[in-house]
Amino acid sequence: MSQRINTQFFDTKIEFLKGVGPTRAVTLNKELKLFTFGDLVQYYPFRHEDRTSFQRISELNDTMSAAQLKGRIRSMTVIGEGHKRRLTVEFTDGTGIVEFVFFQSIDWHLKHLKEGGEYIAYGKPQRFGQRFNFSHPDLETINPENEGGGYFQPVYNLTETLRKKYLDSRFLSKIMRSLLEQATPHFRETLPQELVQKYRLLPKAEAMWGIHLPDSQYALTQALRRLKFEELFYNQLRLLKNKLLQKREYPGQVFGNLDMLKTFYQQHLPFGLTNAQKRVLREIHDDFKSGKQMNRLLQGDVGSGKTIVAFISMLMAIDNGAQACLMAPTEILADQHYRGLKPFCDALGINISLLTGSTTKKGRKIVLPGLQDGSIHIAVGTHALLEDTVQFKNLGLCIIDEQHRFGVAQRAKMWAKNETIHPHILVMTATPIPRTLAMTLYGDLDLSIIDELPAGRKPIETVHYFETKRLAMFGRVKEEIRKGRQVYIVYPLIEESEKLDYNNLMEGYESIQRTFPEYHISMVHGKLFPYEKDFEMQRFVKGETQIMVATTVIEVGVNVPNASVMVIESAERFGLSQLHQLRGRVGRGAEQSYCYLMTGVKLSKDTRIRIDTLCATNNGFDIADVDLKLRGPGDLTGTQQSGLMDLLLADLAKDGAVLKAAREAADEILQEDPDLILPKNEPIRSHIDSLRKEETNWSRIS
């Protein structure tokens, strides 16, 4: 989120800044989209080089990520020709000799560097034989400003054109200094004093100096903390304020009657609910009683029993004269939910129907009128439910399984299916999202977590096998099948190399047929027609086949409790959360289950971490944390574009503590002053005003 500083001073064009002028201004406009003082001052460096002290050549070692030397050029030699040409420079400080190597801008260096001249050099030392070598070090002549070291050099993102024109980080830090000198009296405090004091934050102006030109590591850390806090505070304030508005503006149907639920609970529920399931149901019921429209995210690890929570929530709606729908991301899942819930519905006298892309015209002719006249109580389906032709008499609850496959737009579409009084929305996800991410991504939803697995589940034992040990793995698989268990063998399928993957899958299938001639095998992949998928799936569900060879179509939600082995082929090609999801297809009954990760022999560092993490833990939330660190939030959710995530400074993988504090602060302020009218909150009001000019995200909020 931009941290716009809205005073006239910051609207001044950068060409008027000392050291810039019209020509450079045009380049900066074009290359970095920097037009005004405000743009420039918010162009933050992405790191700082520690130029506080000098190292001696005799002290250099291999572990240093960078070193700063002060010395003299002994000689310069050009070696090679054409594009193999390079310049080597011998440099000494009296304690030893190092070599600088330049592959580019050789002529420029020859012109500007002088043998015998004294310079300060900064770069990464690398040992070559007896000597240390610096590739393209940063060289400066010694002057009164840099002679003693003692400063941090900010490093800005630059383009090639800028570098060619010598508009480099040093240039930017110079103009930044002159800008900050002028700007200091113009910075407005964007946070209320109370917050600045309570969270011991630097004042805005000081933080702006600190992030560009800190005089110590401490000053930099403090500046970053203050600015990240501000960014996250406004991010959370917006989400919480939205939530507040929604609660205020949108009434919800009240579902107070629980008769059907009690009958179900006493007569039909095949197991006792876990405490976590009970707690979550209470949270949902509290929402249903509140008279406000519910918007809740239900997170639960794989196999934690979300479906039954969904069903009981639907019962509450139906018991009170409303209809409910459950939307799943794939036909297989929709079908599974339908088959799983149908017997319960039959026992309770509830009409449930399935609506997917493969529902026939004839089928639709029954389902659509049934939903419209209210005789069908529950619709289970895929995104086919979103179509305009699907109309409900009184949709009271919409449950969306696996939200991240649906967009926010779809959520809104479901919302509009009841114009009189919007349905309650429950979003369920089995991909645990780290708390920090959930707070920013779904910060406007209430959060319920099922953090407990049903009793009697044994943790899945996960083992990594290199391809060379395949036979040993097959041996263990056989053992399990002999005990009467079933096995999944999953192959990756990604679009770019679909054909290749398909061939792999077929080869795998044949080799499995050869290895297990005595057993029956099902195969499911994306090229099958839905009815074929369904047929194969059902053979496995019924236990007619012992092995299911599949691509990731089975990734989410498939529930066959007798399956106790999951073999993941080419595991290096899957992301961590996806591996966890796949593994979650086993361990759903009382038997000990196993997950075998097959990989080639050469593993990258990231793959190693993924495999080790999976072997070490079954906890989806811990896994999500590692995944966030490995992949970053955008990749994890595919929501980089959503606008919710465009954080400039804060890193959700690392700044969890700041985020928590910022959310707490935003929450406290809104509790006390929901409309932000108290005089002490004036800085917030005027900051939002300036943000609103730039960002539509804020425009709804008054």
Ligand SMILES: Nc1ncnc2c1ncn2[C@@H]1O[C@H](COP(=O)(O)OP(=O)(O)OP(=O)(O)O)[C@@H](O)[C@H]1O
């Ligand atoms: N309290 C419970 N005690 C025993 N078994 C339970 C309980 N709750 C659910 N189950 C069973 O656990 C299995 C997994 O439940 P469910 O399919 O709802 O998981 P889930 O949370 O949707 O997980 P996933 O997202 O992996 O599909 C099902 O066979 C279900 O019947």
